[in-house]
Structures are given as structure tokens and as C-alpha cells.
Amino acid sequence: VAPDPQAGAAVKAADRAHVFHSWSAQGLIDPLAVAGAEGSYFWDYDGKRYLDFTSGLVYTNIGYQHPKVVAAIQEQAGRLATFAPAFAVDVRSEAARLIAERTPGDLDKIFFTNGGAEAVENAVRMARLHTGRTKVLSAYRSYHGATSTAINLTGDPRRWASDTASAGVVHFWAPFLYRSPFYATTEAEECARALTHLEDTIAFEGPGTIAAIILETIPGTAGIMTPPPGYLAGVREICDRHGIVFVLDEVMAGFGRTGTWFAADHYDVVPDLLTFAKGVNSGYVPLGGVAISAEIAATFDKRPYPGGLTYSGHPLACAAAVATIRAMEDEKVVEHAAHIGETVLGPGLRELADRHPSVGEVRGLGAFWALDLVRDRETREPLVPYNASGEAAAPMAAFGAACKANGLWPFINMNRTHAVPACNITEAEAKEGLAALDAALAVADEHTA
Ligand code: PLP
Numbered sequence: 001v002a003p004d005p006q007a008g009a010a011v012k013a014a015d016r017a018h019v020f021h022s023w024s025a026q027g028l029i030d031p032l033a034v035a036g037a038e039g040s041y042f043w044d045y046d047g048k049r050y051l052d053f054t055s056g057l058v059y060t061n062i063g064y065q066h067p068k069v070v071a072a073i074q075e076q077a078g079r080l081a082t083f084a085p086a087f088a089v090d091v092r093s094e095a096a097r098l099i100a101e102r103t104p105g106d107l108d109k110i111f112f113t114n115g116g117a118e119a120v121e122n123a124v125r126m127a128r129l130h131t132g133r134t135k136v137l138s139a140y141r142s143y144h145g146a147t148s149t150a151i152n153l154t155g156d157p158r159r160w161a162s163d164t165a166s167a168g169v170v171h172f173w174a175p176f177l178y179r180s181p182f183y184a185t186t187e188a189e190e191c192a193r194a195l196t197h198l199e200d201t202i203a204f205e206g207p208g209t210i211a212a213i214i215l216e217t218i219p220g221t222a223g224i225m226t227p228p229p230g231y232l233a234g235v236r237e238i239c240d241r242h243g244i245v246f247v248l249d250e251v252m253a254g255f256g257r258t259g260t261w262f263a264a265d266h267y268d269v270v271p272d273l274l275t276f277a278k279g280v281n282s283g284y285v286p287l288g289g290v291a292i293s294a295e296i297a298a299t300f301d302k303r304p305y306p307g308g309l310t311y312s313g314h315p316l317a318c319a320a321a322v323a324t325i326r327a328m329e330d331e332k333v334v335e336h337a338a339h340i341g342e343t344v345l346g347p348g349l350r351e352l353a354d355r356h357p358s359v360g361e362v363r364g365l366g367a368f369w370a371l372d373l374v375r376d377r378e379t380r381e382p383l384v385p386y387n388a389s390g391e392a393a394a395p396m397a398a399f400g401a402a403c404k405a406n407g408l409w410p411f412i413n414m415n416r417t418h419a420v421p422a423c424n425i426t427e428a429e430a431k432e433g434l435a436a437l438d439a440a441l442a443v444a445d446e447h448t449a
Contacts, residue, residue: 001036001043008033008045022146023158037064040422040429042409050404053421053433054411058220058252059278061367062324062333063422069284072323076316085112085312095318098325099280099291102261105270107291111305112313116251116277117145119288120214123273124149125307126292127212127245130299134167135205137198137213137244139174140181141222144214144249153214156222157387172201174215176225178361178372179380191228198238207242212273217263220252221413224363224370232269239272245296246271251288255279256328256423259338259366266365272296279423281324287317328423337366337423344427345369345419348434358383358444369419371437373399376449382415383447395447402443408436 011033035045043049083089096110113119140155151162152169173181175194182193219225239246248271253263277288353359360374373383384393403410411418
């Protein structure tokens with residue numbers, strides 16, 4: 001496509017005049033005007049192309065403009081563009097069947113939402129009604145969405161401004177050995193202490209008051225911390241013992257991201273409710289949902305479920321989900337994510353860590369990796385302080401600018417960069433991304449002690 005800077009300037013001007021952006025000081029932002037995207041790349045109106053190591057907001061698991069998904073949306077739009085949720089609609093039924101067949105255990109009923117936060121809201125509502133209790137436990141270092149309950153469950157600074165209505169939300173520490181809240185030195189110790197801490201929290205909150213524990217199977221934006229062996233099974237056992245509903249939030253980790261359909265598959269654990277969104281249809285049309293166990297679904301067999309959304313199971317979104325899941329199956333995208341993680345991204349990132357003093361730890365699997373950047377490897381002092389902004393965050397800003405100058409669009413959160421490309425990224429593209437990170441990490445190295 002020929003560059004067209006004038007068109008880009010017009011897009012930018014209208015954006016700045018009328019679009020109110022998420023999470024931003026409106027007068028301080030300068031969004032890039034995007035002219036197009038395909039596969040793992042997007043480009044601007046000046047003709048500069050970027051390799052997207054963010055998959056949007058970690059959701060374009062099959063990349064941009066997948067022809068089969070685009071065609072399915074077009075076909076559905078021509079056939080039946082929309083229909084209200086109370087009716088049985090072919091693509092909605094088929095999307096629910098395909099999802100239920102892939103979710104772990106007996107999570108066989110699907111409640112559709114328009115995204116992840118609504119999925120979390122509804123999972124919590126189901127848990128409260130099922131148990132007759134109100135409190136919900138969630139972890140620090142987590143993100144669950146930006147609506148009322150979801151933002152209060154969130155365990156990062158995005159919650160602080162909205163913390164006024166956190167009816168019954170209690171936060172606890174989940175395991176994270178590299179920055180252990182429990183001063184542990186081994187995975188086994190971290191796991192045991194984290195489970196004891198959770199038990200203690202439950203005892204002091206009152207087990208009979210707790211409806212649910214919600215965890216990201218592998219926390220995403222908070223830093224891609226794979227839980228130690230035994231932790232999720234331990235939480236499952238604690239929930240069973242106290243009659244607490246176990247919710248796994250797989251909005252980011254689900255649908256192939258970790259090299260399995262769901263991250264829970266790595267840990268042999270089945271939650272009572274599983275929330276999903278993003279990768280279910282690569283975000284081509286907004287869609288999320290809750291996969292529900294037989295026992296919780298039965299609660300609402302005779303008693304109406306008091307929740308719903310106008311666009312629940314929207315036909316365009318469901319058509320995109322059906323086409324996405326089939327394309328992922330046909331093209332072995334999930335297997336590919338596992339393979340590229342084991343053979344290219346994991347080894348490549350570890351090799352960068354060997355050479356760059358700013359890399360404190362490499363963690364992840366599949367197409368889901370984090371580099372924890374530090375000022376000092378010995379003390380593990382983060383490259384920028386927790387929740388830093390402005391001047392204090394300058395080293396990460398310099399790293400990000402270097403990535404972009406090298407044609408890589410980076411995911412940056414606090415002192416971390418995440419390598420979270422499309423799950424079908426090719427080996428050559430992954431290596432191109434690693435080379436750009438290599439060059440940008442030299443900039444981060446300048447800020448080490
Ligand atoms: N849960 C997790 C784990 C997420 O990563 C996100 C979004 O990043 C959400 C929930 C919220 O999803 P949405 O932005 O679609 O509401």
C-alpha cells in the first residue's frame with residue numbers, strides 16, 4: 001500500500017478531536033495512526049511497518065486479517081447479521097459446542113458476553129448465587145477488567161481510582177518466586193507458603209463468607225508468572241474443602257496462547273467457572289464468556305439466571321469464533337505456539353538474558369513470555385520503580401522507543417516487556433523480533449547499576 005501521510009494526519013486529527021482514549025491523560029497522548037495490518041505486522045500511513053509483539057492487547061492469536069475468519073464474518077453478515085440472545089441461532093450453538101468441547105472437565109455450558117470484564121462480572125454473580133455468599137478473593141499482581149467488580153478484583157494500580165465499591169473483595173498474594181512475597185528460595189517452598197497464606201486469609205475472613213476465589217491461571221499483564229507445580233491443585237483442594245467456587249480467568253491465557261487450548265491444561269486442574277475472551281475469535285468481533293460446570297449450571301435449571309446482555313452470543317462474533325477455532329485446528333496453531341515457545345522464543349530470550357545485564361528473569365511458555373528488566377541482577381531492583389510514570393519511567397520509555405525504531409511494537413508494563421506475538425508467528429518473524437529486542441536491550445543496559 002502506498003504511503004499517504006496526509007491521510008494519516010487527517011485520521012490523527014479527528015482522533016485527537018473526538019476519541020477519548022482508555023487509561024490516558026487525553027492531552028498527553030500521541031496515538032499512531034494505523035493504515036493496515038496483516039498476519040503479525042501492521043503499518044502506518046508513512047509506510048513504516050511494525051512486527052506486533054503485543055498481538056493488539058494480547059488477543060490476535062491468529063494474527064490480523066486471517067482470510068478464513070474475515071470471510072466467515074462477511075458470510076454471516078450477508079446471511080443473518082444479528083439476532084437477539086433468547087433464540088437458538090446456528091452459529092451461536094456451534095460456537096458454544098466448539099468452546100465447550102475444548103474447555104477442561106465438565107465446563108460444558110457457555111454464557112456469552114462481549115468481552116473479558118463482563119465474563120468476570122457474570123462469573124462472580126454465578127458464584128455468589130450458587131453459594132449464597134458474597135466475598136470474593138483475588139490476587140495482587142492480577143488484572144480482571146475495568147468494570148465495577150472486575151476492576152475491584154484487579155490487583156494492580158489500575159484498581160486504585162475505582163476502589164470505592166469493592167463490596168467483599170479481598171486480595172491475597174499468589175506465588176511468584178522471582179519476587180517472592182514469602183521470602184521463599186525454591187518453587188516448592190513458594191508453593192507451600194502461598195497455600196498456607198491463602199488458608200490463613202480464608203480462616204480470618206471466614207470460610208462461610210467466601211463465594212469464590214478467582215485467579216488468572218497464569219497472570220498475564222501482571223508479569224506471566226507460571227504457578228509452581230501443585231499450587232493450582234492446592235487451591236482447588238482448598239476450594240472444595242470450604243465450598244468455595246474456583247474461577248480461573250483465562251481471558252488472556254486461553255485459546256492457544258500457552259501452547260494448549262487453555263492454560264489450565266498444563267496443571268491438570270478443572271475450575272468451576274472459566275472466563276474467556278480475546279483469543280476465542282482473535283478479537284475480530286467483541287466476544288467473551290463464562291464456561292460453567294455442570295453443578296453450577298444446575299443451580300439455574302429451575303431458577304432463572306438473573307443476568308444478560310443485549311449482544312450475548314452475537315452472530316457476527318460467534319461466526320468469527322467458529323471460523324477461528326476451526327482455523328486454529330486446521331493450521332495447528334495451538335501446537336505451533338507450543339513449538340515456537342520451546343524452540344525459538346524461549347531459547348532466544350534466554351540467550352538475550354545471557355548477554356544483557358538488564359534482563360533479570362525470562363519466564364513463560366508458548367507465545368506468552370515476560371522479560372523482567374532490572375537495574376541490578378543481584379538485588380533484582382526493577383529497572384523502574386513499581387507504577388513509575390514520567391521521568392521515573394524514562395528507562396522503559398527509552399527501551400520502548402528503541403524497539404519501535406527497530407520495527408518492533410513492544411508490550412511494556414512497568415519494568416517488564418512481554419513477548420506476546422500472534423500464536424501463528426513464523427520462525428523467521430520470531431527471530432526478527434528477537435533481533436530487535438537485542439538492539440533495544442542495549443539501551444536498557446545503559447540504565448543498569
Ligand atoms: N481478565 C484478564 C486476565 C485480562 O487480561 C483482561 C484484559 O486484558 C480482562 C480480564 C478484561 O477483558 P476486557 O478488556 O475484554 O474486558
